Amino acid sequence: MNRVGVVGLGAMGLGMAKSLRRAGYALEVFDVRPEAAQAFARDGGHACTTLAELGAASDVVVSVVVNAAQTESVLFGADGVAASMPPGSVFVMCSTVDPKVSVGFEERLAQLGILYIDAPISGGAAKAASGEMTMMTAARPEAYAKADDVLNAMAGKVYRLGNCAGSGSKVKVINQLLAGVHIAAAAEAMALGLREGVDADALYEVITHSAGNSWMFENRMAHVLAGDYTPLSAVDIFVKDLGLVLDMARSSKFPLPLSSTAHQMFMQASTAGFAKEDDSAVIKIFPGIELPKSVS
Numbered sequence: 001m002n003r004v005g006v007v008g009l010g011a012m013g014l015g016m017a018k019s020l021r022r023a024g025y026a027l028e029v030f031d032v033r034p035e036a037a038q039a040f041a042r043d044g045g046h047a048c049t050t051l052a053e054l055g056a057a058s059d060v061v062v063s064v065v066v067n068a069a070q071t072e073s074v075l076f077g078a079d080g081v082a083a084s085m086p087p088g089s090v091f092v093m094c095s096t097v098d099p100k101v102s103v104g105f106e107e108r109l110a111q112l113g114i115l116y117i118d119a120p121i122s123g124g125a126a127k128a129a130s131g132e133m134t135m136m137t138a139a140r141p142e143a144y145a146k147a148d149d150v151l152n153a154m155a156g157k158v159y160r161l162g163n164c165a166g167s168g169s170k171v172k173v174i175n176q177l178l179a180g181v182h183i184a185a186a187a188e189a190m191a192l193g194l195r196e197g198v199d200a201d202a203l204y205e206v207i208t209h210s211a212g213n214s215w216m217f218e219n220r221m222a223h224v225l226a227g228d229y230t231p232l233s234a235v236d237i238f239v240k241d242l243g244l245v246l247d248m249a250r251s252s253k254f255p256l257p258l259s260s261t262a263h264q265m266f267m268q269a270s271t272a273g274f275a276k277e278d279d280s281a282v283i284k285i286f287p288g289i290e291l292p293k294s295v296s
């Protein structure tokens with residue numbers, strides 16, 4: 001299984017494709033921005049002009065798109081890969097989606113003789129580029145048998161969470177609960193400090209060396225201090241992901257008060273005009289504070 005196709009060369013997908021290329025895989029790549037695929041292929045690999053072309057040329061297809069709707073289009077759209085992938089090939093789904101949707105993808109592909117790995121990812125663009133990200137996977141044993149080396153080439157940790165689709169997506173949704181709440185809490189803490197006249201740099205230094213620190217505070221509040229809201233992960237990603245968190249819990253009537261509040265904060269930021277900015281821009285919903293300006 002040496003022929004690998006990567007669909008989606010965004011912040012995460014580009015790094016994953018580079019990791020696979022370093023590992024010696026013959027890569028087929030596709031992005032809705034043809035120039036992105038062509039730029040990647042200049043250093044090795046082949047830029048496909050259609051998804052069908054990529055599917056036919058790949059033993060393993062890794063899809064790194066934003067959401068379930070885009071994954072549906074990659075698989076079953078007019079130019080989808082499912083129709084061209086050979087029987088026995090493997091589709092690796094790396095998006096954050098409703099677990100029930102992931103189960104549905106597995107069932108539909110099984111009818112075509114295509115194996116499926118539920119494989120949401122985490123770790124950020126830097127870890128994707130270095131092959132050190134985390135994959136939360138669930139798949140049938142025969143899918144792992146064919147694609148295990150591909151997964152290990154992309155990730156530092158590949159967790160096997162079940163023998164059929166769903167469990168990987170459930171764990172990713174729970175991870176996003178924490179990520180979203182932590183960003184919202186970090187923004188609230190920094191906003192309070194600014195409101196109270198605390199020096200923002202000093203506050204950041206103290207918190208990142210104290211018990212109140214979190215990975216999200218350390219990472220995202222650095223964006224705020226720099227006044228840089230370039231969207232490494234946009235506000236609307238957490239509108240979507242925390243919505244998935246609440247949808248999953250709603251089916252069993254499980255209360256999630258912190259997730260609900262964080263979701264409202266991201267929706268407020270989105271409707272205020274910050275939808276496409278970095279998710280740290282959720283801090284902009286707080287009134288009466290002066291945020292650090294960009295130094296560039």
